[in-house]
Amino acid sequence: VNHPSHPALLSALRAALGPSHVIDEGDKSAWERDWRKRWNGKALAVVRPASAAEVAATVRLCAQHGVSIVPQGGNTGLVGGGVPDDSGTQVLLSLGRMNRVRGIDRANLTMTVDAGCVLQALQQAADDAGLLFPLSLAAEGSCTIGGNLATNAGGTQVLRYGNARELCLGLEVVTAQGEVWDGLSGLRKDNTGYDLRDLFIGSEGTLGIITGATLKLFPRPAASLTALATCGSLQQCVALLGLAQGRLGAGLTGFEVMNEFSLGLVRQHFPQLQQPLPASPWTALMEYADTDGEANARTRFEGLLESALEAGLIDDAAVAESLAQSASMWHLRESIPLAQSEEGLNVKHDIALPVSAIPAFCERTDAALQAAFPGIRLVNFGHLGDGNLHYNVQCPPGADAREFLARHEPAVNHIVYDAVQALAGSFSAEHGVGVLKRDELVERKSPVAVGMMRAIKSALDPSGLLNPGRVL
Amino acid sequence: VNHPSHPALLSALRAALGPSHVIDEGDKSAWERDWRKRWNGKALAVVRPASAAEVAATVRLCAQHGVSIVPQGGNTGLVGGGVPDDSGTQVLLSLGRMNRVRGIDRANLTMTVDAGCVLQALQQAADDAGLLFPLSLAAEGSCTIGGNLATNAGGTQVLRYGNARELCLGLEVVTAQGEVWDGLSGLRKDNTGYDLRDLFIGSEGTLGIITGATLKLFPRPAASLTALATCGSLQQCVALLGLAQGRLGAGLTGFEVMNEFSLGLVRQHFPQLQQPLPASPWTALMEYADTDGEANARTRFEGLLESALEAGLIDDAAVAESLAQSASMWHLRESIPLAQSEEGLNVKHDIALPVSAIPAFCERTDAALQAAFPGIRLVNFGHLGDGNLHYNVQCPPGADAREFLARHEPAVNHIVYDAVQALAGSFSAEHGVGVLKRDELVERKSPVAVGMMRAIKSALDPSGLLNPGRVL
Numbered sequence: 001v002n003h004p005s006h007p008a009l010l011s012a013l014r015a016a017l018g019p020s021h022v023i024d025e026g027d028k029s030a031w032e033r034d035w036r037k038r039w040n041g042k043a044l045a046v047v048r049p050a051s052a053a054e055v056a057a058t059v060r061l062c063a064q065h066g067v068s069i070v071p072q073g074g075n076t077g078l079v080g081g082g083v084p085d086d087s088g089t090q091v092l093l094s095l096g097r098m099n100r101v102r103g104i105d106r107a108n109l110t111m112t113v114d115a116g117c118v119l120q121a122l123q124q125a126a127d128d129a130g131l132l133f134p135l136s137l138a139a140e141g142s143c144t145i146g147g148n149l150a151t152n153a154g155g156t157q158v159l160r161y162g163n164a165r166e167l168c169l170g171l172e173v174v175t176a177q178g179e180v181w182d183g184l185s186g187l188r189k190d191n192t193g194y195d196l197r198d199l200f201i202g203s204e205g206t207l208g209i210i211t212g213a214t215l216k217l218f219p220r221p222a223a224s225l226t227a228l229a230t231c232g233s234l235q236q237c238v239a240l241l242g243l244a245q246g247r248l249g250a251g252l253t254g255f256e257v258m259n260e261f262s263l264g265l266v267r268q269h270f271p272q273l274q275q276p277l278p279a280s281p282w283t284a285l286m287e288y289a290d291t292d293g294e295a296n297a298r299t300r301f302e303g304l305l306e307s308a309l310e311a312g313l314i315d316d317a318a319v320a321e322s323l324a325q326s327a328s329m330w331h332l333r334e335s336i337p338l339a340q341s342e343e344g345l346n347v348k349h350d351i352a353l354p355v356s357a358i359p360a361f362c363e364r365t366d367a368a369l370q371a372a373f374p375g376i377r378l379v380n381f382g383h384l385g386d387g388n389l390h391y392n393v394q395c396p397p398g399a400d401a402r403e404f405l406a407r408h409e410p411a412v413n414h415i416v417y418d419a420v421q422a423l424a425g426s427f428s429a430e431h432g433v434g435v436l437k438r439d440e441l442v443e444r445k446s447p448v449a450v451g452m453m454r455a456i457k458s459a460l461d462p463s464g465l466l467n468p469g470r471v472l
Numbered sequence: 473v474n475h476p477s478h479p480a481l482l483s484a485l486r487a488a489l490g491p492s493h494v495i496d497e498g499d500k501s502a503w504e505r506d507w508r509k510r511w512n513g514k515a516l517a518v519v520r521p522a523s524a525a526e527v528a529a530t531v532r533l534c535a536q537h538g539v540s541i542v543p544q545g546g547n548t549g550l551v552g553g554g555v556p557d558d559s560g561t562q563v564l565l566s567l568g569r570m571n572r573v574r575g576i577d578r579a580n581l582t583m584t585v586d587a588g589c590v591l592q593a594l595q596q597a598a599d600d601a602g603l604l605f606p607l608s609l610a611a612e613g614s615c616t617i618g619g620n621l622a623t624n625a626g627g628t629q630v631l632r633y634g635n636a637r638e639l640c641l642g643l644e645v646v647t648a649q650g651e652v653w654d655g656l657s658g659l660r661k662d663n664t665g666y667d668l669r670d671l672f673i674g675s676e677g678t679l680g681i682i683t684g685a686t687l688k689l690f691p692r693p694a695a696s697l698t699a700l701a702t703c704g705s706l707q708q709c710v711a712l713l714g715l716a717q718g719r720l721g722a723g724l725t726g727f728e729v730m731n732e733f734s735l736g737l738v739r740q741h742f743p744q745l746q747q748p749l750p751a752s753p754w755t756a757l758m759e760y761a762d763t764d765g766e767a768n769a770r771t772r773f774e775g776l777l778e779s780a781l782e783a784g785l786i787d788d789a790a791v792a793e794s795l796a797q798s799a800s801m802w803h804l805r806e807s808i809p810l811a812q813s814e815e816g817l818n819v820k821h822d823i824a825l826p827v828s829a830i831p832a833f834c835e836r837t838d839a840a841l842q843a844a845f846p847g848i849r850l851v852n853f854g855h856l857g858d859g860n861l862h863y864n865v866q867c868p869p870g871a872d873a874r875e876f877l878a879r880h881e882p883a884v885n886h887i888v889y890d891a892v893q894a895l896a897g898s899f900s901a902e903h904g905v906g907v908l909k910r911d912e913l914v915e916r917k918s919p920v921a922v923g924m925m926r927a928i929k930s931a932l933d934p935s936g937l938l939n940p941g942r943v944l
Contacts, residue, residue, distance in 0.1 A: 187859060191904045
């Protein structure tokens with residue numbers, strides 16, 4: 001009632017998209033609340049366009065009525081970037097109906113897809129064509145490629161294949177002016193003006209709405225092996241990583257680490273999961289894949305582990321003997337977030353550091369947190385090969401987790417992010433900024449960088465129509 | 473004399489940089505003329521700052537006096553992007569004195585360097601540290617990394633390692649406001665706001681001046697092998713590429729093709745260079761490298777070639793028996809530009825296409841050119857693995873090359889670029905836009921893209937101080 005133009009907007013949207021694709025009544029919580037239930041928004045309406053042209057029409061209509069737009073993919077984000085605020089004045093634009101694979105070009109090793117395709121469906125489409133789309137992350141059954149690109153998602157194969165950014169050759173984007181930019185491209189080399197593609201990737205829907213993408217595909221590796229190894233210290237993990245990179249080159253597709261407390265939580269809450277190696281300060285999970293056959297792959301992987309044992313970098317190791325064993329090793333790693341949820345709330349961090357700085361970071365920050373909050377526990381695990389740790393802080397044993405978080409979360413964040421900044425790291429490695437880390441961005445990025453970001457936002461979205469209050 | 477503020481600017485620059493680093497008299501042709509001698513500019517002065525702070529001071533002083541700046545690295549560009557116009561009113565800012573390797577982080581596989589470092593010196597610095605910096609191109613003895621990044625250079629190892637863009641983790645840039653943005657970063661994952669790094673990469677000095685960079689390093693491969701193979705058609709070359717990618721994965725570091733006329737010119741003008749295989753419509757040059765030893769590498773390379781022979785994709789093949797033989801295979805490929813210079817002027821194109829579209833492109837465009845200019849000859853060679861051809865057009869035998877170019881260059885370009893555009897290709901794969909292809913950019917990119925580029929240029933350099941008239 002405060003917004004007299006909204007009935008006109010809604011009927012114009014219904015005329016453009018069809019009445020069943022503009023939802024302003026009933027339960028909209030599937031779109032209005034994020035999956036971790038941290039943000040509860042209220043949308044003026046949920047609109048579900050079926051094409052880039054319908055997205056463009058939606059943007060133009062919203063612009064005419066001064067109504068802002070929150071684009072949403074699979075709604076699996078972790079920073080509140082894809083849910084509306086609670087004003088009831090924003091249009092939630094869901095890309096979910098745009099879920100078509102537009103084409104696969106085998107000789108060019110590319111695939112052109114709608115933004116609303118679910119990641120797992122794209123992995124499957126590539127596999128059906130005898131190829132590999134390597135982006136892989138926990139939410140792959142629900143997240144969409146548009147959201148993956150808008151947040152430059154990471155995951156477990158970044159070491160070999162890069163982030164979502166590195167897997168994208170071209171984009172189709174609807175601008176804040178409601179125009180369609182056809183930047184789809186299957187080209188590996190193209191130097192014709194400014195890199196608009198990479199500007200939209202990672203901009204979290206604040207500069208434009210990604211409606212399609214051309215993605216890189218790869219030959220499927222002939223063999224893939226997984227191994228676990230225990231290390232006495234993070235320094236040894238870093239040395240093992242260096243040895244593995246030198247010996248296995250691009251064959252090393254994953255290098256994860258898990259601290260003792262993380263695997264202990266898995267042991268405690270999921271005792272049915274077999275842990276092949278004894279408890280140790282650190283356990284590394286390595287994945288090796290290449291175009292050789294399995295026999296040769298095994299020889300090389302075992303050669304690496306023997307060298308690492310001889311060099312005193314690892315105490316023990318186990319190479320998976322089957323695909324099922326590989327899966328159960330990964331299952332241990334993937335169970336950490338579930339086990340920590342069982343243990344209770346914690347303060348999550350998704351940080352990146354130069355790999356060389358990680359041991360010093362953990363030593364310093366563990367100590368600073370212990371000094372400030374004696375008994376505090378660290379669920380520390382992540383993608384060491386990419387310098388990316390999920391450095392999560394659990395309250396001391398016996399304390400009330402909810403109360404601890406309510407009182408101490410800002411102080412914990414402060415200690416962690418100050419240490420990250422001192423070692424030239426990042427306070428958001430793969431989850432983005434959204435609402436959650438917007439203050440960190442303004443506080444911790446250089447004013448020169450923030451100034452340029454604001455200038456770019458104003459240049460491309462002068463009315464602040466697209467996902468306002470996110471990122472900046 | 474038309475610019476009364478210039479004496480004041482020059483003395484202010486002398487005070488900021490030291491009098492010997494502001495050159496306004498004598499022979500400045502080394503900076504004013506490009507190395508192919510296609511553009512002859514005239515600079516108000518050549519300034520040679522020694523640090524980012526001095527670059528920033530230069531920008532601020534020029535801004536105060538309304539004088540525009542042309543940044544220059546090794547002055548090896550091919551599109552006129554790094555030489556001043558002929559007005560005598562622009563400051564040529566040479567980064568040549570900023571040539572220090574700031575640091576190498578072995579565990580993080582990164583190197584932080586000044587923008588003015590010569591590419592070959594950086595390859596050497598990485599090698600001295602037991603590592604590889606894989607960017608490699610013909611001008612590597614003179615070009616600088618700042619220029620490589622400003623133009624997003626390609627070269628011969630893009631297939632495996634990507635363009636300059638993919639090899640850069642962070643930048644230090646002086647903005648048009650004369651501020652220093654410290655975006656140096658050794659992080660593989662960082663999602664904290666818009667991707668400013670990739671906006672500056674490839675912007676050819678029009679948005680900011682790159683003064684430093686953090687670059688990715690790689691373990692050195694243990695073995696590297698080169699082979700030649702002859703194919704009856706480009707379709708067969710494309711099929712061979714697909715087979716090689718599937719069999720060798722990331723071990724395939726290079727895949728070049730050369731047409732019969734290209735290698736014929738080499739045979740004619742450099743008869744002392746041995747050509748191991750008989751003349752054929754197409755010859756492919758492949759490079760295979762990985763962290764295995766040489767014996768295993770040879771087995772796999774030979775296995776590929778045997779399969780290709782059996783499949784009828786190639787007629788003949790030769791694997792290099794030694795490093796010297798590898799070098800002489802590469803030398804054949806690298807001699808093509810020299811041989812075509814000996815043959816006389818030609819119309820050069822640096823185009824990219826989806827790999828799958830290359831056979832159709834060549835068939836169509838060869839025919840269209842023959843129809844328009846009977847007897848015309850094509851020096852067609854390039855990086856097939858990246859979809860990048862140097863598709864150069866030589867006048868009919870006996871014709872006067874200079875006269876042919878003067879009369880027909882625009883028509884030739886029109887035929888070639890129309891065909892490129894029809895197949896979703898690029899009119900500049902790895903050389904950039906500069907002055908040479910600015911009109912193509914405005915004509916052939918989508919108006920939506922050009923509009924966004926102009927908005928970004930205005931946002932970051934509202935006074936048009938940096939390299940005006942280039943790119944846009």
